[in-house]
Amino acid sequence: MSPANPSWGCRSSRTLLPGAALLGTILLPGFPLRAQETPQGPLAPPPEHHVTRIGSEPEPAAPPSLPEAEIIKRFSQKEDEYLVARSRFTYRRTVRIQEFDPDGETSGEFVLVTQPARDADGKLYEKVVERPHSTLKRLFLRAEDLEGLERMPAFPLTTSQLAKYDLKYLGKEQVDEIDCYIFQVKAKVVERTKAYFDGVVWVDAKYLEVVKTYGKWVTELGDFHAIAELPFSLFETYRENVNGKFWFPDYSRSDDTLNLKGLEIPVRMVIKWTDFKPVSVAPAPLPAAPAASTKP
16 A cells, blocks of 8 residues: 555544443543544544344343353353354455545545455455445555455454453443443453454343444554554444344444644544355265175
8 A cells, every 4th residue: 555645734633433432531541542632523424323133032031140250251152153153154345445635525435345255275365356446535555455454353252262351341331222231351461463352342231242342453563453554443343133143243443544744634444244145055965875795
């Protein structure tokens, strides 16, 4: 990726979704939200995102009263389920990166559409299914520049990963009218080559499923940026119901400000997953019939 020549004056502007900004301010005093360092401008918000929850289990008579450790254990077990289930689905992933002018209007965007595929060795990767489209005025992006998105795990808190994190219960809050437990998540030890989640998770208090996450990924070298030359690090991600029982990430957003040769350009990334469909699996071949014996 390389910058194009900028042509307008300096201006700083960035917005976050209201719930995320509030929690970042009140619950995470040490969380480096750069939005607070610059004045808020007229950056237009994206279309409202609403999640309709559909329980995957019969509704209990009353929400269970559980110890924190049991809540964490149960939602991480469901994360295991969803991690395995997602590999059995295909989908379309649309990545949209926008830059804004001083009036908060979109001045250009880059759109990339992919879907999961496997290479000759069986390794999963994101295959480009529509030619990338760009009207960006000050940036030049290629499909290869977005490969870093694969390093941000869709399900960071599976049972195998829990031992690497400290989780602190923060209280309860509603997300789309759903009562949720809130946990702060921090890695115990970070590594150079692996990104770890650092932020907050909202867990459905009734079904113990992750509703939303808000945070960043960190390595030993600092904040991980999915696109090395762009500032995106904080992402707010919602889940949606798929196939009646699986809760997969379906909408993720990050807003930031790019400093380009002394100019501060508001930028936004929105990732949307759609068209989830089960992958048809060929039936396993029947075992060969035993050879007829030639002995009497």
